[in-house]
Amino acid sequence: MGARIGVGLLGLGTVGGGVASILLSPQERHPLVADLELIRVAVRDLQRPRPVDLSPEQLTTDPQTVVEDPRVDVVVEVIGGIEPARSLILAAIKAGKSVVTANKAVIARHGGEIAQAAAAAGVYVLIEAAVGGGIPIIEPLKQSLGGNRINRVSGIINGTTNYILTRMADEGAAYEDVLAEAQRLGYAEADPAADVDGLDAADKIAILSTLAFGGGVDRQSIPTEGISRLQGEDVDYARQLGYGVKLLAVAERMATSEASAEALALSLRVQPTLVPSHHPLAGVQGVNNAILVEGDPIGQVMFYGPGAGAGPTASAVVADILNIAGIRQASGGDGRLDPLLAAGSWRSCSLVDPGNVRQRHYVRFNTQDAPGVIGRIGGCFGDRDISIQSIVQFNASSAGAEIVVITHEVDQRRMDEALAAIRALPEVSGLAAHLGCL
Amino acid sequence: MGARIGVGLLGLGTVGGGVASILLSPQERHPLVADLELIRVAVRDLQRPRPVDLSPEQLTTDPQTVVEDPRVDVVVEVIGGIEPARSLILAAIKAGKSVVTANKAVIARHGGEIAQAAAAAGVYVLIEAAVGGGIPIIEPLKQSLGGNRINRVSGIINGTTNYILTRMADEGAAYEDVLAEAQRLGYAEADPAADVDGLDAADKIAILSTLAFGGGVDRQSIPTEGISRLQGEDVDYARQLGYGVKLLAVAERMATSEASAEALALSLRVQPTLVPSHHPLAGVQGVNNAILVEGDPIGQVMFYGPGAGAGPTASAVVADILNIAGIRQASGGDGRLDPLLAAGSWRSCSLVDPGNVRQRHYVRFNTQDAPGVIGRIGGCFGDRDISIQSIVQFNASSAGAEIVVITHEVDQRRMDEALAAIRALPEVSGLAAHLGCL
Numbered sequence: 001m002g003a004r005i006g007v008g009l010l011g012l013g014t015v016g017g018g019v020a021s022i023l024l025s026p027q028e029r030h031p032l033v034a035d036l037e038l039i040r041v042a043v044r045d046l047q048r049p050r051p052v053d054l055s056p057e058q059l060t061t062d063p064q065t066v067v068e069d070p071r072v073d074v075v076v077e078v079i080g081g082i083e084p085a086r087s088l089i090l091a092a093i094k095a096g097k098s099v100v101t102a103n104k105a106v107i108a109r110h111g112g113e114i115a116q117a118a119a120a121a122g123v124y125v126l127i128e129a130a131v132g133g134g135i136p137i138i139e140p141l142k143q144s145l146g147g148n149r150i151n152r153v154s155g156i157i158n159g160t161t162n163y164i165l166t167r168m169a170d171e172g173a174a175y176e177d178v179l180a181e182a183q184r185l186g187y188a189e190a191d192p193a194a195d196v197d198g199l200d201a202a203d204k205i206a207i208l209s210t211l212a213f214g215g216g217v218d219r220q221s222i223p224t225e226g227i228s229r230l231q232g233e234d235v236d237y238a239r240q241l242g243y244g245v246k247l248l249a250v251a252e253r254m255a256t257s258e259a260s261a262e263a264l265a266l267s268l269r270v271q272p273t274l275v276p277s278h279h280p281l282a283g284v285q286g287v288n289n290a291i292l293v294e295g296d297p298i299g300q301v302m303f304y305g306p307g308a309g310a311g312p313t314a315s316a317v318v319a320d321i322l323n324i325a326g327i328r329q330a331s332g333g334d335g336r337l338d339p340l341l342a343a344g345s346w347r348s349c350s351l352v353d354p355g356n357v358r359q360r361h362y363v364r365f366n367t368q369d370a371p372g373v374i375g376r377i378g379g380c381f382g383d384r385d386i387s388i389q390s391i392v393q394f395n396a397s398s399a400g401a402e403i404v405v406i407t408h409e410v411d412q413r414r415m416d417e418a419l420a421a422i423r424a425l426p427e428v429s430g431l432a433a434h435l436g437c438l
Numbered sequence: 439m440g441a442r443i444g445v446g447l448l449g450l451g452t453v454g455g456g457v458a459s460i461l462l463s464p465q466e467r468h469p470l471v472a473d474l475e476l477i478r479v480a481v482r483d484l485q486r487p488r489p490v491d492l493s494p495e496q497l498t499t500d501p502q503t504v505v506e507d508p509r510v511d512v513v514v515e516v517i518g519g520i521e522p523a524r525s526l527i528l529a530a531i532k533a534g535k536s537v538v539t540a541n542k543a544v545i546a547r548h549g550g551e552i553a554q555a556a557a558a559a560g561v562y563v564l565i566e567a568a569v570g571g572g573i574p575i576i577e578p579l580k581q582s583l584g585g586n587r588i589n590r591v592s593g594i595i596n597g598t599t600n601y602i603l604t605r606m607a608d609e610g611a612a613y614e615d616v617l618a619e620a621q622r623l624g625y626a627e628a629d630p631a632a633d634v635d636g637l638d639a640a641d642k643i644a645i646l647s648t649l650a651f652g653g654g655v656d657r658q659s660i661p662t663e664g665i666s667r668l669q670g671e672d673v674d675y676a677r678q679l680g681y682g683v684k685l686l687a688v689a690e691r692m693a694t695s696e697a698s699a700e701a702l703a704l705s706l707r708v709q710p711t712l713v714p715s716h717h718p719l720a721g722v723q724g725v726n727n728a729i730l731v732e733g734d735p736i737g738q739v740m741f742y743g744p745g746a747g748a749g750p751t752a753s754a755v756v757a758d759i760l761n762i763a764g765i766r767q768a769s770g771g772d773g774r775l776d777p778l779l780a781a782g783s784w785r786s787c788s789l790v791d792p793g794n795v796r797q798r799h800y801v802r803f804n805t806q807d808a809p810g811v812i813g814r815i816g817g818c819f820g821d822r823d824i825s826i827q828s829i830v831q832f833n834a835s836s837a838g839a840e841i842v843v844i845t846h847e848v849d850q851r852r853m854d855e856a857l858a859a860i861r862a863l864p865e866v867s868g869l870a871a872h873l874g875c876l
Contacts, residue, residue, distance in 0.1 A: 022585050027587075029585055029587055030584030030652075031652075031784045032777055128582065139582050140574040140582075143581075143757065143760065143761055144574030144578075144754070145574065145757065146471065146760045147467055147471060147755075147756030147757055147759075149466040149467055280721065280742060283718065283721045295753075297456060297460070297572075297748070297749025297750065298572040298743070298744070298750050299572065299743065300743060300744070301743030301744070302741075302743060303741060304718060304742065309737075311736060311737065312736050312737055314735055315586055315733075315736040316582070318584070319584060319585055322778060326777050326779065327765065329774065330776040330779075331765075336767065336768050337768055338768040339469075339767055340468070340761065346468075
C-alpha cells in the first residue's frame with residue numbers, strides 16, 4: 001500500500017457519479033484504486049439526490065474550495081463546456097495539482113495554454129476520457145506507439161452520428177426520422193448540432209492529431225462536414241457498391257513533409273466517407289467508436305469500444321488518476337515529469353491548403369437519361385487525368401437518371417475543376433451528393 | 439532532452455534488427471527515442487551481414503557482457519526460447535537493470551519467478567511485445583483499465599492459425615493444404631505444433647490473465663485444443679449458420695468468486711470457437727490479432743492489429759524501453775517503482791474444474807438418415823435441461839446424414855453426459871466435431 005492520493009471532483013453528473021462510484025468501491029479493481037481518496041466534490045445543488053453515498057462535508061457548491069483544498073492532489077474536471085472549466089483547470093494547475101479532464105471542447109480550444117501552464121507548474125493534465133469514451137487511445141498514442149513515425153490517425157469518434165448512420169444503413173430510414181428517434185432515446189441532444197455537424201468529431205481529431213504528431217493545429221481551420229445533408233439514397237447506393245457510410249475524422253501527414261525546423265504539414269478533416277465493407281472501420285456499429293492508427297513500423301492498429309456513456313468515460317477518468325498516483329509513488333511527486341505521460345508538444349504543425357489534399361471521392365449527379373451522358377461525364381474526369389474506379393447509373397426513368405462516380409485518389413483542386421465542368425454539361429441538372437471514399 | 443538511457447540488445451534477428459533500426463533512426467518518432475542509446479548487441483555470429491549499421495565494438499557473441507556492461511540501463515531480450523533467455527533475464531535483474539522481452543514462452547512459464555526477482559531488485563520487466571505483436575494490450579491492461587473489474591479477456595492471439603482459418607473460410611480449402619502453403623510462405627514454422635496445437639495461444643492467454651486478474655495460474659493446466667483436427671465442413675456449416683470459426687483464447691472470472699482472501703476462480707481455455715458474424719472478433723482476418731476485454735464499468739473494448747512481424751514487434755519493444763526511460767526521467771531511477779507499470783501480482787488465482795465451465799457448444803454427428811433421429815438427439819439434450827438454439831441436418835443421402843446442433847450455455851459436465859447418451863443411440867455413428875460457440 002503506497003501513499004494515499006487525494007481526489008477532488010468538479011461535477012457530479014453522470015460521469016462524475018461514475019467516477020465517485022469507482023473510487024468508493026475499490027474491491028476487485030487494481031489495488032492502487034484503494035489508495036485513491038475522494039476528498040471533496042463540487043456540485044450545483046446540494047439537495048439533489050445522488051446515486052453515491054457522500055457525507056455533507058464532502059460536498060460544496062464552490063468549485064474553488066475543491067481546487068484549493070490542501071488534501072486534494074488531483075483535480076478531476078467533469079463539468080464540461082469552456083467556462084468555468086478552463087479557469088478552474090488553470091487554477092488547479094497554479095495550485096500545483098495535476099488535472100484529469102473529460103472536456104474535449106476546452107482541450108481542443110485551449111489545450112496549448114493549459115499544457116504550457118502544466119509544464120511550468122510541473123503537473124500533469126491527462127485527458128484519456130476526452131476522446132473515445134472508455135477506449136484507451138490517448139495513453140497508447142502517448143506511450144505505446146512512441147517508437148513509430150505516425151502517418152495517419154482516422155476513426156469514428158462520434159457515437160451519436162454512428163448510431164444514426166447505422167440505423168439509416170440497416171433500415172433504409174431517412175436521416176430526419178432516425179435523428180428524431182435518437183433524440184427521443186437520449187442518444188442525441190435536443191440541439192444536435194455539435195454531433196451531426198461534425199464539431200464534436202473535429203474537437204476530438206484535433207486532440208488526437210496533437211498527440212500523434214507532436215504539435216497542435218488551429219481548431220477553427222479544420223474542414224468539417226457533418227451528416228445533416230446526407231441522403232438515404234447515398235447510403236443505399238454505397239451499400240450496393242460494397243461500402244458503408246461513416247462519419248470519419250482524419251489527421252494525416254502530407255507526403256512532402258520532412259523532419260526539419262519547419263512546421264509539419266498535416267491534413268485534418270471530418271466528413272461522411274464511404275468505407276469498403278471489408279475495412280476494419282466498416283464493422284463499427286451503433287454508438288461504438290473506433291480509432292485506426294497507421295505508422296511505421298507498426299502498420300495498422302485499431303482501438304474499438306464504447307465511445308460515450310457514464311461507465312466507460314468514468315473508467316477512462318480513473319485510468320488517468322491511477323497513472324498520476326502510480327508515477328507519484330515512483331517519483332515522490334517532486335515536480336519532475338515523465339515526458340511520455342506529460343506529452344508536451346515537440347514541434348509545430350500546420351494544416352495544408354485543402355485544395356492539395358488527395359483522396360478518393362464519391363459523387364452523384366442528377367442527369368437526363370440521354371445516351372452518351374456517362375461518356376461525357378467520364379470525359380470531364382479523363383480530361384483532368386482523374387482515374388475513375390466506377391461509374392454506375394441508378395434509377396433511370398423518363399424523368400432522368402442518377403449517375404454515381406467513385407474516383408481513384410485525386411487532389412481536391414482538380415476534383416473541383418472536374419465537378420465544375422460536369423455541372424456545366426447540358427445533360428446534368430445538378431451535383432446531388434459529394435462524399436469522401438477510403 | 440533528458441538523461442540518456444543505455445540499451446543492451448540480446449539477439450539481432452528480425453525483431454532485434456527492427457529494434458536497432460528504430461533506435462538508430464529517431465527522426466519523426468517521439469523525441470524521447472533520441473535519448474535511447476544502443477550500447478551493445480549480443481549476436482550468434484559476428485560475420486553475418488546485418489541490415490543495421492553497427493560498429494564492431496558494439497557487437498559481441500557473449501550475452502553476459504551485454505548484461506554486465508555498466509553503460510547498459512535496459513536489457514532487451516529477443517533471443518526467444520526458455521534457456522538461456524531465462525538465466526540472462528535473471529542475471530540482468532540481479533545486475534539492477536530493467537528488462538524488456540518479447541519472450542512469451544519464458545514469461546508464461548517463469549513469469550512469477552522473474553516478477554519476484556524484479557520486485558526485489560526494484561527494476562521493471564516489461565513484456566508488451568510478448569502478446570499481440572505490435573498491438574498495445576499489455577500497457578492498457580496494466581494502466582488504462584485499472585479502474586475496472588475485469589470479467590473476461592478473449593481473443594485471437596495466434597496469427598498463423600488465424601491465417602489458416604481465414605483461407606479455409608474464404609476458399610473452402612482443407613486444413614492440410616492451407617498449412618502446407620502457409621509453411622511455404624513463411625507464415626507457419628516447419629514444425630507448426632506450437633501454433634496449430636494452440637500452445638502459443640495458451641502461453642499468451644496465461645500472460646493476459648495474470649495482468650487482467652492480478653495473479654497467475656498454472657500454465658500446464660490450461661485446457662488447450664488447436665485447429666489441427668478442424669474439418670473444412672465445419673467451417674462451411676458454421677458459415678451457413680451465420681458464424682466464423684476462430685481459434686479463441688479465453689480467460690474469464692467465474693460467477694461464484696468473491697473478493698476474499700481465497701483464490702479467485704478463473705476459467706482459461708484455448709479452443710476453436712464459432713463467432714457470430716456480427717461479433718467484433720469475427721472480422722479479424724489473416725495474420726491479424728484482436729483482444730477483447732470486458733469489464734465493469736467499461737463494457738467491451740477491443741484492440742486490433744498485426745499480431746506478429748519484425749516491425750510491429752519492434753514497435754512494442756521500443757514502447758517498453760520508452761516507458762522505462764520516461765519514468766526514469768521522472769523518478770531518477772532510485773528503485774521506487776510505479777506500481778501500475780511494475781504490475782506485480784496482488785492475489786492468487788486458480789483454475790476451476792473444466793467440468794464447471796459454462797459455454798455454448800457446436801457439435802456435429804454422423805447419423806443414419808432415419809426418421810426421428812433429430813427428435814431423439816434433441817431428446818438427449820432436453821432430458822438434461824440443455825436448451826438448444828438450432829438443430830440442422832446437412833448432406834442427407836442414403837449413406838447417412840450430418841446433424842449439427844448449437845446449444846445455449848451449458849456446463850461441460852452436463853454436455854459430456856448428453857454427448858455420451860447421443861453416441862449410444864443406434865442411429866448415431868459418431869461425434870464428428872465438437873467446438874465452442876460464442
